[in-house]
Amino acid sequence: MTLKEDNYFIKKVAVITGGSRGIGRAVAEALVARGSKVVIGDVLDGAGQETVNELNAKANDGEKNAIYVHTDVTVYKDVITLFKSAESEFGGVDIAFLNAGVINKPDFMFTPLEDEADDFLPDINFTGVVKCTRVAALAMARRGGGVITITASCAGFGGPFALSVYNASKHAMIGWTRSLGMLKDICNVRVNAVCPHWVETDMRHKITGYQVDPYGPFVQESPTVKIDTVVKAVLTLMEDPNRNSETLMALPPDVIRAQPPIPAFPEQSNPAYDKRAVQYEKDALEYYKSLLDPALKRYEQL
Template sequence: MSGLPHSPHALVTGGGRGIGRAIASELGRAGATVTVLGRHRGMLDDAVATGAAHFAAVADVADQPALDAAIAEAAARQPIDILIANAGTAESAPFAKSDAALFRRMMDVNFMGVVHAIQAVLPGMKGRPYGRIVAVASTAGLKGYAYVSAYSAAKHAVVGLVRSLALELAATRVTVNAVCPGFTDTELVAGSIDTIMAKTGRSRAQAIAEFARHNPQGRLVTPAEVADTVLWLCGEGASAITGQAIAVAGGEV
């Protein structure tokens, strides 16, 4: 596996914690200059202070003007070669109780946040000798899960965007791919585990097992496993890999 070109600039949305932070750390170890972007200044500053990233930018990916401004500031420091569109959120509800506002929230962050970030970086990236766009989708973008129809719809949209945009950019040096983690050991899943415990009275081990049962390996995926896949897609040796949605899910898909 060939590595990254010399000192590319990587922007990681949702980079303050979980999968995003793991990706930022992995790209930094591989030689990238890394800017993490997110809503919570404290988490981002901690990522910089602990060496997981070099710079931080504060913006909500659902707020296009704020995101555009933050990305422009990051690109002025160094042109952006790698975009990891990782920011996301999840809410669960039966479809009958999933109102239009819930669908809009899921689409605004999980899908339009990806669209906004790509639109902000792509004009400059297309003029560079190398470019990588990786969206962190989900196995929910490849299959369905009960009680998360809005989230699943948004992640399916991300996969469709990746496949279409990859074709548009196939004649350039920019590749566009998605990674689709299964249930991963992150703060987001931890919150869902707490909800299951509160609503059902199950133990933490039982609640974790509810998620792990989807994975044929019988466990949660680790953020490091997702980050390693992203690093490979960003390497020069993956220049022929584009338009793909790669499941990191222990064989679930």
């Protein structure tokens, strides 16, 4: 297959967390088909290596399309190794798809009160994405810029009692994405989030497998969005230079729709404060730009 030279993805390098299977794997396949090199970080080593082998089976002789790096997204050391592996193997990082995630058991609220059990999901779905975003931004800033796409969810806008912790973690990802718009002006890195409804993956099967809790049978009857539609939304966020700090929903069966934030509340506004806010934006940009170089120097020494 010949690839169009004006294709945004050609010769780009992409890091994908949670790419061993499911949505992450589907995006890895789409990127390789468009000419990108892919670095998969996951804790499912067998499935990850298998995915990479299949991607490399499509490569030209003597070339690699992909590598796998064991990565627990909750551990900075792993995340730094993941991004540095992309730099050493393929020359840098242009694209990051921060997609690794887990879901809670529907009966979460009344399970035993245990620290480790309660920390598990937020560590991956929230703190893990924060850590990956911070490392990705530095790796991309070194190269002159890039694009980060986070897998949030429709659960980031609301959801049932059964998925309370998961919903909260995905709301956090919407907040995180919407807070990072200034990165584009600081170091030319855009951050967006894709927000799928239910998709046919192991994650959904985990929930439909809980038949005692009434949520499992309910989800079994829920409509699903095609995985190809989710991939389309992800690629749109990556290749469209005007998408920044945006949340894009992927809805059943094949609908892609932006979900903008609520408009600013007029009660906070008056002419003096509005003028001050404009000045604050300018001051903040200068200040954060001045912090970038020292951060890059620290990253280079890791």
